Amino acid sequence: MGTTKSDLFSKEQNDLAMMAKALAHPARIAILQYLVKTNACVCGDLVEELGLAQATTSQHLKELKTAGIIQGNIEGASVCYCINPKVWKQYKALFNAFFVDVDLKDKCC
Amino acid sequence: MGTTKSDLFSKEQNDLAMMAKALAHPARIAILQYLVKTNACVCGDLVEELGLAQATTSQHLKELKTAGIIQGNIEGASVCYCINPKVWKQYKALFNAFFVDVDLKDKCC
DNA sequence: TCCCATAATCGCAATATTACGATAAATATT
DNA sequence: AATATTTATCGTAATATTGCGATTATGGGA
Numbered sequence: 001m002g003t004t005k006s007d008l009f010s011k012e013q014n015d016l017a018m019m020a021k022a023l024a025h026p027a028r029i030a031i032l033q034y035l036v037k038t039n040a041c042v043c044g045d046l047v048e049e050l051g052l053a054q055a056t057t058s059q060h061l062k063e064l065k066t067a068g069i070i071q072g073n074i075e076g077a078s079v080c081y082c083i084n085p086k087v088w089k090q091y092k093a094l095f096n097a098f099f100v101d102v103d104l105k106d107k108c109c
Numbered sequence: 110m111g112t113t114k115s116d117l118f119s120k121e122q123n124d125l126a127m128m129a130k131a132l133a134h135p136a137r138i139a140i141l142q143y144l145v146k147t148n149a150c151v152c153g154d155l156v157e158e159l160g161l162a163q164a165t166t167s168q169h170l171k172e173l174k175t176a177g178i179i180q181g182n183i184e185g186a187s188v189c190y191c192i193n194p195k196v197w198k199q200y201k202a203l204f205n206a207f208f209v210d211v212d213l214k215d216k217c218c
Numbered sequence: 219t220c221c222c223a224t225a226a227t228c229g230c231a232a233t234a235t236t237a238c239g240a241t242a243a244a245t246a247t248t
Numbered sequence: 249a250a251t252a253t254t255t256a257t258c259g260t261a262a263t264a265t266t267g268c269g270a271t272t273a274t275g276g277g278a
Contacts, residue, residue, distance in 0.1 A: 001235095001236060001237040001238070001260095001261060001262045001263070002235065002236050002237070002261075002262040002263030002264065003236070003237085003262075003263060003264085004134060004135065004136075004235090004236065004237095004264095005136075005160075005161065005236085005237080006135060008135070008136070008159065008160045008161065009135035009136065009138070009139055010135075010139075013135040013138045013139050013142070014135045016132070016135075016138050017132065017133055017134050017135040017137070017138050020129045020130070020131075020132035020133040020138075021129070021130075021133040022129075023125070023126065023129035023133075024126055024129040024130040024132075024133045025113060025126050025265090025266085026113065026115060026117070026118035026119075026122040026123045026125075026126040027113075027114075027117070027118065027266095028126070029118070029122045029125050029126050029129075029207075030118055030119075030122050032207075033122070033207075036211055041218040043224085043225090044223095044224060044225070047225095050117065051114075051117045052114065052117065052266095052267075052268090053267065053268050053269080054224085054225070054226095054268090055225095055226085055227080055228095055267075055268055055269075055270090056266070056267050056268065057225095058225060058226060058227085059226095059227095059265095059266080059267080060266095061225095061226095062226080062227095071218070072218075073218035074225095074274090074275095075218070076224090076274095076275060076276070077222095077223060077224050077225080077274070077275045077276060078223085078224055078225075078275095079224080079225060079226090080218040081218070082218050083211055085211060088208070088211050089211075091208060092208035092209075095204045095205075095208065096204075096205065096208075098138075098141075098142075099197070099200060099201035099204065099205075100201075102145055102192055102194060102197050102198075109150040109180070109181075109182035109184070109189040109190070109191050110230090110231060110232045110233070110265095110266060110267045110268070111231075111232040111233030111234065111264095111265065111266050111267075112232075112233060112234085112265095112266070112267085113234095113265090113266065113267095114266085114267080134235090134236085136236095152254085152255090153253095153254060153255070156255095161236095161237075161238090162237065162238050162239080163238090163254090163255075163256095164237075164238055164239075164240090164255095164256085164257085164258095165236070165237050165238065166255095167255060167256060167257085168235095168236080168237080168256095168257095169236095170255095170256095171256080171257095183244090183245095183255095185244095185245060185246070185254090186244070186245040186246060186252095186253060186254045186255080187245090187253085187254055187255075188254080188255065188256090219278100220277105220278085221276105221277085221278080222275105222276085222277080222278095223274100223275085223276080223277100224273100224274085224275085224276100225272100225273090225274090226271100226272080226273080226274100227270105227271080227272075227273095228269105228270085228271075228272090229268105229269095229270085229271100230267100230268090230269095230270105231266105231267090231268095232265100232266085232267090233264100233265080233266080233267105234263100234264075234265065234266090235262100235263080235264065235265085236261100236262085236263080236264090237260100237261090237262085237263105238259105238260090238261095239258105239259095239260095240257105240258085240259085240260105241256100241257080241258075241259100242255100242256080242257075242258090243254100243255090243256080243257095244253100244254085244255085244256100245252105245253085245254080245255105246251100246252080246253075246254095247250100247251080247252070247253090248249100248250085248251075248252090
């Protein structure tokens with residue numbers, strides 16, 4: 001136990017859940033917002049920006065990279081991170097599709 | 110350790126992360142999709158629908174209820190769950206606002 | 219070449235999540 | 249009243265996440 005039973009659910013459901021998981025930490029939200037704001041492909045000033053230790057920040061960056069939503073390019077000694085626009089749009093589209101339907105019917109139990 | 114350092118981040122960032130966390134499991138995605146589809150405020154057939162144990166299903170329902178995105182009304186011996194349309198729209202709006210900005214600038218590292 | 223800066227990874231501790239069986243509480247049915 | 253149905257909660261085990269110090273690996277100067 002402790003492991004999600006992914007086989008019970010559709011690929012779409014698992015994908016959406018994985019995307020949500022990538023966003024399910026304020027540090028990762030903050031990283032993405034910062035990257036959106038600066039565009040200019042930041043690197044290690046994220047450590048300062050967040051106030052978390054270097055190791056922790058690096059771990060969050062890795063998770064976002066694994067989720068595909070950001071990419072990193074080596075630039076000398078440092079690494080330049082930025083949003084992956086293609087995947088970003090996929091996230092946007094899928095969340096949008098997920099949240100669309102309910103608006104009409106307001107009656108509930 | 111093991112605990113998120115929420116005090117480092119803004120209320121907005123923590124809120125978004127909490128919303129994402131509520132969606133960060135395929136069973137909870139499946140529950141929400143089922144409630145959207147049936148509207149008709151389902152109850153315990155979710156256990157059948159999901160294929161998870163009753164205790165586990167109840168636990169996921171509780172998390173969604175705590176997040177505010179669903180509500181439950183007692184109906185005899187069973188409980189009728191449904192989407193909370195107001196909170197649902199808040200989720201939709203916040204995720205939409207989060208994902209909006211990047212579209213213009215496509216250049217990256 | 220010898221240091222310094224940057225960032226990834228390892229190892230560990232604390233806590234959270236996921237899942238389930240067993241039990242409890244509340245209502246329905248007989 | 250006795251029993252069955254439905255759902256919440258408790259307790260527990262397995263695994264995942266969060267966070268950090270220490271270490272490693274790489275590249276840029278001095």
